[in-house]
Amino acid sequence: MSFAKKNIIDGLTVTPLVTLSKINKAMGTNVIVKLEKNNPGGSIKDRAAAYIIEEAEKKGQLKPGGTIIESSSGNFAISLAMIGAVSGYRVIALVDPKATETNKALMKAYGAEVITVTEKDDTGSYHKTRIKLANELSREIPGSYRPDQCFNVLSSLAHYHSTAKEIHEQTYGQIGGVVCAVSTGGQIGGISEYFNECLPDVKVTCVDAYGSAVFGGPCHAYKIPGVGLGWTPRNINDVSKIDYFYRAKDESSYMAARLLCRHEGILVGVSSGAVLLAALSLSLRIGSHKPVVAILGDSGERYLDTLYNDAWLKDNNIDTGLELHKLQALVETMDSPVESPDIESNYRDDLISILEVPDTTITHFNMLEGRH
Ligand SMILES: Cc1ncc(COP(=O)(O)O)c(C=O)c1O
Incomplete structure (x- = not known):
């Protein structure tokens, strides 16, 4: 009989669901x-x-x-660094100037080598320059492997089999909607496929940043870390399976995350502020008879120098006020979501050859065997 997991990555953790008691009461959500x-x-x-x-x-x-080589703004590289530590792989992480000092320190704590890419791409972001350099390195370093989160559709398969199924089981399917942030599309891709098949009435919703072009639109710089991409990732196999997509503003996302921490005691990161706003808006839209599950991607401890630092917020012109009524105002100022079938795709398969994505990366769903 074994009392413990074989190691830290053995088996998936079932993450908890928590009701937002004060916020729901104040907002009728x-x-x-x-x-x-x-x-x-x-x-x-x-x-x-x-x-x-x-x-x-x-x-x-x-x-x-x-050797594992990856381009990641933080969380994916931290996960790989942890896996590298337990499984004996060298991990090289390519981050950009938006990565926090804390995230870089976490990667290094697990033993990863961190390279900061400072050259912007044509969208004003760093995604393409980071990926290109990661691919160059993987050709130079023998025995290297590129997980390639921006192109590898295994990421959405992971969420199909774990996150989506887990939410279904935890809630017995008694939910009105699921909301997550979007970047490489792993979460929304896997969740939208799963719920379309298993619970088609659940409103599958994602939130992007203004300035990102996951579903088209003009690209410009934005501050929310971990959210957005300059194109539609192939992890989203079919945009018509997404019911709604919201865009969140930088300032509102920071403020919402802080309000969540201060009023519910839930310390999470910036993308979670964007997800919270979208989830509250969706709940108001569909009614409170069934809950909306908001997937909060990471911990606020990663953002103590930014999101939870008043001086940083003031330098970035972000309101530091923490009264609960501000949350209501933030939700009210959100733009209406784009609704299926009006959600557009912005696939850029030309990037597969432009960025020299390795052959080992599974870039399309038709490359997968035994998908379900
Ligand atoms: C905290 C957090 N939330 C959401 C996302 C977006 O998830 P995905 O890449 O699966 O679209 C990321 C991606 O890095 C993230 O780090």
Whole structure:
């Protein structure tokens, strides 16, 4: 009989659901949050990282003593660094100037080597320059493997099999909607596929940042870390399976995360502020008879120098007020979501050759065997 897990990444953690008692009472909403900070590496990215690495090991693409090279703004690289520590892989993480000192310190604590890419791409972001450099490095370093979170559709498969199924089981399917943030599309891709098949009445909703172009629109710089991309990732196999998508403003997302911490005692990151606002808005839209599950991607401890630092907020012109009524005002000022079938895609398959994505990366769903 075993009392303990084999190691820190053995088996998936079932993350808790928590009701927002004070906020729901004040706003007439019915939102429950799923705390992904309770994963062993502290974020939702553990799920995709563990799944992708396991598949690479099974296929012999990653061998003992190999090197994992990834472009990540923080959480995915932290998850890979944790896996590297326990499984004996060298991990090289390519981050950009938006990555917090804390995140970089976490990667290094697990033993990862961190490279900061400072050259912007044509969208004003760093995604493309980071990915291109990661691919160059993987060609130079023997025994290396690129999980490639922006192109690898195994990420949405991970969320299909874990996050989405777990929410279904935890709630017995008695929910009105699920809301998550979108960047590489792993979460929303897997969740939208799952709920379309298993519970089609659940409103599958994601939140992007203004300035990101996951569903088209003009690209410009924005401050919310971990959210957004310059194109539609192939992890979203079919945009018509997403019911709504919101866009969140920088300032509102920071403020909402802080209000959640101060009034519910839930310390989470900036993307969770955006998710909270979208979830509250969705709950008001669909009514409070069934709860909306808001997936909160990571812990606020990663953002003590920014999100939870009044001086930083003031420098960035973000309101530091913490009265609960401000949350209501933030939800009211949100733009209406774009609704299916008006959600547009912005796939850029040309990037697969432009950025020299390795052959080991599964870039399309038709490359997957035995998907379900
Ligand atoms: C905290 C957090 N929330 C949400 C996301 C977006 O998830 P996905 O990449 O699966 O679209 C990320 C991605 O890095 C993240 O770090």
